[in-house]
Amino acid sequence: xxxxxxxxxxxxxxxxxxxxxxxxxxxxxxxxxxxxxxxxxxxxxxxxxxxxxxxxxxxxxxxxxxxxxxxxxxxxxxxxxxxxxxxxxxxxxxxxxxxxxxxxxxxxxxxxxxxxxxxxxxxxxxxxxx
Numbered sequence: 001x002x003x004x005x006x007x008x009x010x011x012x013x014x015x016x017x018x019x020x021x022x023x024x025x026x027x028x029x030x031x032x033x034x035x036x037x038x039x040x041x042x043x044x045x046x047x048x049x050x051x052x053x054x055x056x057x058x059x060x061x062x063x064x065x066x067x068x069x070x071x072x073x074x075x076x077x078x079x080x081x082x083x084x085x086x087x088x089x090x091x092x093x094x095x096x097x098x099x100x101x102x103x104x105x106x107x108x109x110x111x112x113x114x115x116x117x118x119x120x121x122x123x124x125x126x127x128x129x130x
Contacts, residue, residue, distance in 0.1 A: 004080050004124070007088035008071045014095055015060055021099075022057040025050035049103055056102040060095060063117060067091050070124040079127035087123030090116055 027035040029050045030043055046054055067088075074084050094117035101110040 002075065002080055003085045004071045004075055004088050007092050008068060011064060011067060011092050011095065014092065014099075015057075015064060018053070018057040018060055018099060022050075022053040025053045052102050052105060056099055059098075059102075059114070063095070063121065067121050067124070070121055070128065073128045074124055077128060081127065084124045084127060087120040090120030090123065092120075094120065 023035075026046060029046055034043065045051070071084075071088060074080050094113050098110060098113045098117065101113060
């Protein structure tokens with residue numbers, strides 16, 4: 001198995017970890033009764049780290065489908081290489097770094113890290129466009 005599929009697997013693990021983190025922080029604010037209940041009605045807004053964890057996870061959900069599709073496409077087309085290997089690494093490690101930066105509320109650097117992750121996606125995608 002190539003590095004592209006391995007890093008796709010690790011990106012899925014990262015998404016799962018972010019889901020658990022966001023859920024735990026959400027439950028700490030809204031309570032376990034809310035978590036196990038039917039969640040009818042409008043929940044009270046999240047604040048602080050819980051809100052940032054939720055937004056970071058939602059941002060992951062916005063970028064991951066593009067990453068996964070690009071990885072699966074280059075692997076299926078047999079178009080992997082050094083650039084796609086670097087691209088998947090840039091995406092994953094930038095996304096890993098993005099989480100604590102977002103949780104800590106670090107501006108600018110967080111956006112730069114997001115841009116690095118997206119550059120990684122582009123690097124994986126480019127072989128499909130040639």
